[in-house]
Amino acid sequence: MFEEEKRAAAMEAIKHVKSGMKLGLGTGSTTRYFLDALGELVKSGKITDIIGVPTSKKTEEIANSYGIKTVNNINNIDIDFDGADEFDPDGNLIKGGGGALVREKIVAYNSKNVFIMVDSSKFSEKLHKFPLPVEVIPFMEDQTLSHIEELGAKCTFRDNKKFISDNGNYIIDCRFDYTDTGLEQKIKMIPGVVEVGIFHNITTKIFKGNGNTCEIIDIKKL
Numbered sequence: 001m002f003e004e005e006k007r008a009a010a011m012e013a014i015k016h017v018k019s020g021m022k023l024g025l026g027t028g029s030t031t032r033y034f035l036d037a038l039g040e041l042v043k044s045g046k047i048t049d050i051i052g053v054p055t056s057k058k059t060e061e062i063a064n065s066y067g068i069k070t071v072n073n074i075n076n077i078d079i080d081f082d083g084a085d086e087f088d089p090d091g092n093l094i095k096g097g098g099g100a101l102v103r104e105k106i107v108a109y110n111s112k113n114v115f116i117m118v119d120s121s122k123f124s125e126k127l128h129k130f131p132l133p134v135e136v137i138p139f140m141e142d143q144t145l146s147h148i149e150e151l152g153a154k155c156t157f158r159d160n161k162k163f164i165s166d167n168g169n170y171i172i173d174c175r176f177d178y179t180d181t182g183l184e185q186k187i188k189m190i191p192g193v194v195e196v197g198i199f200h201n202i203t204t205k206i207f208k209g210n211g212n213t214c215e216i217i218d219i220k221k222l
């Protein structure tokens with residue numbers, strides 16, 4: 001059922017892509033539906049002159065396999081298309097379940113619009129269900145983890161440190177029983193932390209699958 005919803009969300013979101021646009025290309029299984037559909041549009045010549053900024057090596061590979069041009073340093077991205085692990089009624093997100101949070105956050109921050117595609121299971125009144133991913137430098141990493149735990153979390157290295165991000169770093173999954181507005185800043189203040197998977201106040205629209213249809217939730221005025 002959730003696969004159908006992911007696909008429905010991606011199929012609705014892709015209607016906003018026009019020839020000549022610069023696109024942020026997210027990471028994950030929902031974005032995969034978007035990338036496959038975009039690839040078909042590009043291959044058939046219905047959409048031309050697209051430039052994509054991929055948020056992971058995996059996404060770059062997929063995009064390039066369809067002949068979509070990708071770059072990693074560009075101004076004025078028109079729309080960033082990405083998924084999320086959890087979203088709240090204000091469009092705040094938890095991301096990084098696939099370990100791509102650093103590049104995803106940079107791309108979202110540098111995009112005029114951020115369109116988030118999700119299935120209905122990702123909704124939460126208050127962000128707390130999905131363990132918060134935090135990317136840390138592989139140096140004094142056990143100490144970095146302890147400092148995050150001092151903020152009230154139970155933390156584990158993803159796959160016992162076997163998971164290495166595209167940036168060569170570890171991901172720590174943090175179970176907090178609270179989220180407050182300052183949590184992102186408090187974690188980011190810890191030396192060794194590269195990025196936190198809380199995406200606050202960055203979403204333009206949410207495309208939420210509902211069975212085989214899609215609900216569009218406007219978060220910010222365009």
Ligand SMILES: O=C[C@H](O)[C@H](O)[C@H](O)COP(=O)(O)O
Pocket residue numbers: 026027028029030031082083084085094095096097098099100101104
């Ligand atoms: O690091 C990965 C990303 O934040 C994904 O966008 C997120 O994990 C959602 O992925 P999926 O669409 O597979 O649920």
